[in-house]
Amino acid sequence: MAQRKGNLMSVRQDIKVLDATIRDGGLCNNFHFTDEFVSDLYRANVRAGVDYMEFGYKASKSMFSEEEFGKWKFCAEEDIRSIVGDNLSDMKISVMADVGRCDFKTDFVKKSESVIDMVRVACYIHQIPAAIEMVEYFHELGYETACNIMAVSQANTEQLMQALDVLAKSSVDVIYLVDSYGSLYPENASELAQKYIAAVEGTGKQIGFHAHNNQNLAFANTIETMSYGLSYMDATMQGIGRGAGNCAIELLVGFLKNPKYNIYHLLKFIEKHMPALKEQGVHWGYDLQYMFTGLLNQHPRTAIEFTNAERKDYSEFYKSLLDTH
Amino acid sequence: MAQRKGNLMSVRQDIKVLDATIRDGGLCNNFHFTDEFVSDLYRANVRAGVDYMEFGYKASKSMFSEEEFGKWKFCAEEDIRSIVGDNLSDMKISVMADVGRCDFKTDFVKKSESVIDMVRVACYIHQIPAAIEMVEYFHELGYETACNIMAVSQANTEQLMQALDVLAKSSVDVIYLVDSYGSLYPENASELAQKYIAAVEGTGKQIGFHAHNNQNLAFANTIETMSYGLSYMDATMQGIGRGAGNCAIELLVGFLKNPKYNIYHLLKFIEKHMPALKEQGVHWGYDLQYMFTGLLNQHPRTAIEFTNAERKDYSEFYKSLLDTH
Numbered sequence: 001m002a003q004r005k006g007n008l009m010s011v012r013q014d015i016k017v018l019d020a021t022i023r024d025g026g027l028c029n030n031f032h033f034t035d036e037f038v039s040d041l042y043r044a045n046v047r048a049g050v051d052y053m054e055f056g057y058k059a060s061k062s063m064f065s066e067e068e069f070g071k072w073k074f075c076a077e078e079d080i081r082s083i084v085g086d087n088l089s090d091m092k093i094s095v096m097a098d099v100g101r102c103d104f105k106t107d108f109v110k111k112s113e114s115v116i117d118m119v120r121v122a123c124y125i126h127q128i129p130a131a132i133e134m135v136e137y138f139h140e141l142g143y144e145t146a147c148n149i150m151a152v153s154q155a156n157t158e159q160l161m162q163a164l165d166v167l168a169k170s171s172v173d174v175i176y177l178v179d180s181y182g183s184l185y186p187e188n189a190s191e192l193a194q195k196y197i198a199a200v201e202g203t204g205k206q207i208g209f210h211a212h213n214n215q216n217l218a219f220a221n222t223i224e225t226m227s228y229g230l231s232y233m234d235a236t237m238q239g240i241g242r243g244a245g246n247c248a249i250e251l252l253v254g255f256l257k258n259p260k261y262n263i264y265h266l267l268k269f270i271e272k273h274m275p276a277l278k279e280q281g282v283h284w285g286y287d288l289q290y291m292f293t294g295l296l297n298q299h300p301r302t303a304i305e306f307t308n309a310e311r312k313d314y315s316e317f318y319k320s321l322l323d324t325h
Numbered sequence: 326m327a328q329r330k331g332n333l334m335s336v337r338q339d340i341k342v343l344d345a346t347i348r349d350g351g352l353c354n355n356f357h358f359t360d361e362f363v364s365d366l367y368r369a370n371v372r373a374g375v376d377y378m379e380f381g382y383k384a385s386k387s388m389f390s391e392e393e394f395g396k397w398k399f400c401a402e403e404d405i406r407s408i409v410g411d412n413l414s415d416m417k418i419s420v421m422a423d424v425g426r427c428d429f430k431t432d433f434v435k436k437s438e439s440v441i442d443m444v445r446v447a448c449y450i451h452q453i454p455a456a457i458e459m460v461e462y463f464h465e466l467g468y469e470t471a472c473n474i475m476a477v478s479q480a481n482t483e484q485l486m487q488a489l490d491v492l493a494k495s496s497v498d499v500i501y502l503v504d505s506y507g508s509l510y511p512e513n514a515s516e517l518a519q520k521y522i523a524a525v526e527g528t529g530k531q532i533g534f535h536a537h538n539n540q541n542l543a544f545a546n547t548i549e550t551m552s553y554g555l556s557y558m559d560a561t562m563q564g565i566g567r568g569a570g571n572c573a574i575e576l577l578v579g580f581l582k583n584p585k586y587n588i589y590h591l592l593k594f595i596e597k598h599m600p601a602l603k604e605q606g607v608h609w610g611y612d613l614q615y616m617f618t619g620l621l622n623q624h625p626r627t628a629i630e631f632t633n634a635e636r637k638d639y640s641e642f643y644k645s646l647l648d649t650h
Contacts, residue, residue, distance in 0.1 A: 008513055185580070186511050186549050188333055215576060220545030224511050250613065251540060254620045255510070267613070267640035275637065288575065288592070295579045312600065315592035 004227040011258045014206065014231040016051035019249055022072050023054040023096055025240035029282045031056060031070030037273055038072070038083050041237070044269035046089040048253060049260040052118060052232075054094045055080050060103045080115050092117035092144075099123040099130045104137060111142030118144035120176070125155040128163045132170050139171035146174035146232070148210060152192065153183045153297050164199035174206045174232050175199075179221060182214025182244055182294035186224040193225040208232025211247045213239055214294025214303075216286045218247040223255055237266065238274045240282075243300040243307075244290035283307055288314045292321050330554040336583045339531065339556040341376035344574055347397050348379040348421055350565035354607045356381060356395035362598055363397070363408050366562070369594035371414040373578060374585040377443060377557075379419045380405050385428045405440050417442035417469075424448040424455045429462060436467030443469035445501070450480040453488045457495050464496040471499035471557070473535060477517065478508045478622050489524035499531045499557050500524075504546060507539025507569055507619035511549040518550035533557025536572045538564055539619025539628075541611045543572040548580055562591065563599045565607075568625040568632075569615035608632055613639045617646050 006012045021041055022033060038055075045053045056072030064073055071079045075095045087093055093116050097104055108119070119138040123131035128149070135145045147167055152160065167175050177196050179189065189209075196207045209225045211218035211234070222233050235249035250270065253261045289303035292314075298321065306317050331337045346366055347358060363380075370378045381397030389398060396404045400420045412418055418441050422429055433444070444463040448456035453474070460470045472492055477485065492500050502521050504514065514534075521532045534550045536543035536559070547558050560574035575595065578586045614628035617639075623646065631642050 004512065008510065185333065186545055187329065187552055215579075216541060216544050216573070219541050220511055220549075224545075224549075227512055248541070251616060254540075254616065264640055264643065267643055270613070271637060271639045288595070291576060291579065312596060314596045315589055318589065318592055 005229045006227070009257065012231070013258075015226065015256065015258065016232045017049075017249065017252060017256070017261070018052040018054060018094065018208070018232060018234045019045050019050050019236065020054045020210075020234050020246065021236040021240055021249070023056050024234075024236055024242065024246055025284070026056055026070070026072050027242040028240060028284050029070075029277075029280075030068060031072040033070060033072065035083070040269055040273065042083050044265045046091050047265040048262050049258075050091055050249070050253075052092045052094050054096060054120070055083075056095060058095050058097045058102050058104070058107055058119075060101055060107075062103065063101055075116075077109065077114060077116075084115060087115050094118040094120055094146075096120045096122055096148075097134060097138075099127040099134065102134075104134050108138065108141060108143075114143075116143065118146060118173075120146040120148055122148040122150055122178075124150055125152070125159055125163055128166060132166060132172075135170055135172045144174075145172050146176055146208065147172045148176035148178050148208075150178045151180040151299075152178055153181055161195070161199065164196060168200050168203050168205065172205065174208050176208040176210050176232065176234075177225065177230070178210040179212055181297055181299060182212035182218065182290065183297040184221055185215075185217065186220050189221040190224050190228050193228045193230050197229045206231045208234065210234040212241070212294070212300075213244040213246060213286050214290040214300065216291070218245070219251040219255075222247040222252060237270055238285075240274070240277070240284050243284070243304050244286050244294070245284040289317055292318050296321055329552045331552070334582065337556070338583075340551065340581065340583065341531075341557045342374075342574065342577060342581070342586070343377040343379060343419065343533070343557060343559045344370050344375045344561065345379045345535075345559050345571065346561040346565055346574070348381045349559075349561055349567065349571055350609070351381055351395070351397050352567040353565060353609050354395075354602075354605075355393060356397040358395060358397065360408070365594055365598060367408050369590045371416050372590035373587050374583075375416055375574070375578075377417045377419050379421060379445070380408075381420060383420050383422045383427050383429070383432055383444075385426055385432075387428065388426055400441075402434065402439060402441075409440060412440050419443040419445055419471075421445045421447055421473075422459060422463075424452040424459065427459075429459050433463065433466060433468075439468075441468065443471060443498075445471040445473055447473040447475055447503075449475055450477070450484055450488055453491060457491060457497075460495055460497045469499075470497050471501055471533065472497045473501035473503050473533075475503045476505040477503055478506055486520070486524065489521060493525050493528050493530065497530065499533050501533040501535050501557065501559075502550065502555070503535040504537055506622055506624060507537035507543065507615065508622040509546055510540075510542065511545050514546040515549050515553050518553045518555050522554045531556045533559065535559040537566070537619070537625075538569040538571060538611050539615040539625065541616070543570070544576045544580075547572040547577060562595055563610075565599070565602070565609050568609070568629050569611050569619070570609040614642055617643050621646055
């Protein structure tokens, strides 16, 4: 049996909290956050001791329209600097680059000229070779790099072990276990976490976790996988994120014992901004329709459609999901 | 390290789901449920394969007013029979009796004359001797018995082990680990669960779990403690219960692999009744104020007051909770 790393009274210096509010929350409002929201979030995160703040995607402007999407879909250097200046804080800045949806060879400058610290490459398991090409490119430019293997609950174990083996030999700094469909339970999330840790043993690489809250397990899976040694933990303000959302950063920071973290500044941000966002009609959070797709290990798109249609016939929707083959 | 019992693909016949919707949900509306609600709930539970349905409290009528509280605060035999007849289903019926708030020597008939199957005695740890007196009394009357030791997160380990030792020698059938303040994490809930199991080893007694959702961990703690061998699992429709509420029965039944359970009938009940209850102003469910009391291992009464006052100044409330000594 695997041992937990540390206990409920200990501080683990390897743990990093990454706030993905803009990036994952942007999927709920096409990245149309006000500058005040993003500025306040940056200041709140810095004061709360958050380790990384993700500003959004570096999406291809030839594939995605600047009229449809707000600026954090693209994360231009000057837009980030308009919020953080030269970022004279201890908090690092990350952006996400999707395999196949990012013009990475033209849209990134060298790290020495950038305010971005880390680039996280998101891919499905069949895209691992393409992800590694991007990771090596960003590494050459001088960035910290991460690779987020999405939808791992649908990958077969042999493919996953091969992917981890290749990544362990790459320049990547952090590999993320991503429960895209919110279908993992603490028991199998922890078992998977231990496979990831074993795969990078001796390389100095770290493992991260990105939860989804379909079965109301985002926080639980985050702290359970962390207890077995995962160290880069994604979270967002009040769990904002596509569909059922993510791990709530206030729950995670409340849990952590390192005195560098201070939940109070997160609460000040939340009460100022998050109810207002809900009142504007931005939807996220646990509900039955997301539980169903999580339980059935399916993409949440049908549940998001159910939400947008303001349907409440949960039992009919559940029946329809059983009939997809 | 302890082993888990079974795995995510196995059926454990020892597991019993107890629906506490009326009993714990009654704390949100003073037990003023319509007969239609309770009848539909009974039928939904029977059809869904739920093992026990708890109808409410057997509270003392000299201490509590029948004008203030609905009938499920008192659970008269004839009121239960008006819903279930002679209960010709496989589902058993339980009621709760609080130490010090129940006229147990006058308010119970013999099991042979009752439609009730199980009496659950709820107590704080200093009331264990009184609880055992009641357990032995109900056992003599012919009922199955349980003892729910509340607020275990505030009990010291030595006292708890003594309490479990005495209970292990009593006639009680089931001992419940109760996370009254929602302050346990999967890690320490599982460790506690293993202490309970060790304490009753060889006696044939079972251990149950009753969660609260203050830190959004009710479902996670339920399935984690279950995975280490706990078998009587409390849950309620959409997690209804005082403050942040309980483990949602639809999440629990969705998780369980035993084909006797069928979530569909729960969903039909939920969509008919639960949104209507919320529209009537019945409050429950996870929110920041409950997270704070869970995190700080405090009784939720201040958070319930915060909710009832419709306050939204979370950060001020959090500060006030830090200043209670």
